[in-house]
């Protein structure tokens with residue numbers, strides 16, 4: 001049951017909950033995420049980065065996700081995470097993704113608009129959804145001054161201009177989150193989120209959500225975040241379980257005996273995130 005991401009996110013936007021944009025790194029991630037989402041009857045957005053597609057192989061991504069979605073009733077979108085250029089996005093659309101992200105956030109505003117608009121035209125033509133990004137979701141914010149934050153974070157008026165000019169289905173905004181592991185505690189600019197959401201009135205995406213507290217995630221969702229991207233937390237859950245197992249039984253050699261528990265650890269973490277986002281029971 002592969003659906004366009006826009007269908008999933010429009011419902012979340014209307015009802016004020018968020019759906020996980022959960023990264024697949026390999027088969028165990030895909031299965032662990034599906035196990036968690038199915039158990040809680042939640043829609044889910046499976047996302048693959050360009051690095052993950054290189055690692056897994058495009059044909060395996062498509063076939064594995066097909067296997068996962070053929071026998072499920074929950075709505076699932078297959079989404080390209082941080083697509084870097086037009087060709088990369090088109091490759092995924094041709095291969096069968098139901099959604100793509102074009103991340104031109106490092107380019108000047110007008111160039112971001114132009115490239116995003118081009119992607120939206122191509123994608124919408126074939127029923128594929130588009131996420132774009134405005135602002136800088138980067139390293140930890142601890143070292144940055146207020147002025148620098150103003151320059152990095154998403155400008156609300158620009159966000160409105162951007163979505164009107166491009167017609168994107170979802171907008172990723174920068175409000176203080178960062179990819180990977182935080183050095184200190186992240187400090188989110190909730191006021192900015194509130195202002196942006198009121199101005200654009202459409203699905204908003206939060207990247208770098210690993211390491212953000214449950215309370216902050218809940219608050220972000222209540223203020224209008226509809227897609228929450230998580231990769232690092234699942235990588236850490238998987239790896240921590242594998243390390244535990246090897247600490248206990250260093251003589252192990254059968255990968256099923258540690259990848260299986262790693263997969264279960266991902267499923268547990270997925271359920272925890274889904275409950276925080278409020279997408280349980282929304283499938």
Ligand code: G3H
Nearest residue numbers: 023049051052082179231
């Ligand atoms: O936002 C980035 C995701 O966490 C994917 O990272 O390029 O290491 O697969 P990756």
Ligand code: 13P
Nearest residue numbers: 180207208210229231232
């Ligand atoms: P984390 O590294 O915080 O899990 O962020 C993942 C992400 O934003 C993928 O696009």
Ligand code: ZN
Nearest residue numbers: 179207208229
């Ligand atoms: Zn991201």
Ligand code: NA
Nearest residue numbers: 178180208210
């Ligand atoms: Na993070």
